[in-house]
Amino acid sequence: MIDLTIENQRYKALDETEFAEYQNLKAQVAKDRLGLNGVWSLRKTYKYLNRSYKFMISMILSPAGQALLTDSIIKPDVPGSQYQVRINQFLAIWDKHGAELIEAARREQRILYP
Incomplete structure (x- = not known):
């Protein structure tokens, strides 16, 4: 027992x-x-994934990232404010297409941050 x-x-x-x-x-x-539900800030998301800010921005701005993450990323209304992430949708996409997103972010990171 x-x-x-x-x-x-x-x-x-x-x-x-x-x-x-x-x-x-x-x-x-x-x-x-x-709290894996609702809307998270981009900072909380990249800390949860154990990634960097540059990686997340590269992933969001890459063509593959824009195609896959359109519904899960909330773009800021005011320039200079933070991205918001619908965490349930984002993690579902991350589980399915994580390898693709990592490769897309690595390619884009060389362009954004030479």
Whole structure:
């Protein structure tokens, strides 16, 4: 028997299936605390991805990035203000096309930041 504690509530898991359910519930609670929904700033996004600001701007401004990220990136209304990112859509695109976006950003980074 395994003692479990989720948000100050105690549970006892009797077998492996209940323990797997506990792991799923624990992952969901952690995901909710992280806040992987809504709109994030570009800074929070590139820190989450463990990338640099130059990389993110290169990725957004590359032709492949513009084609893939049109719905997930909110361009600033006023020049000089920050980009906003719809994080759910962005992470779904990142999971599917991450390698393509990285290559596009590397090509564009040489042009933007020689």
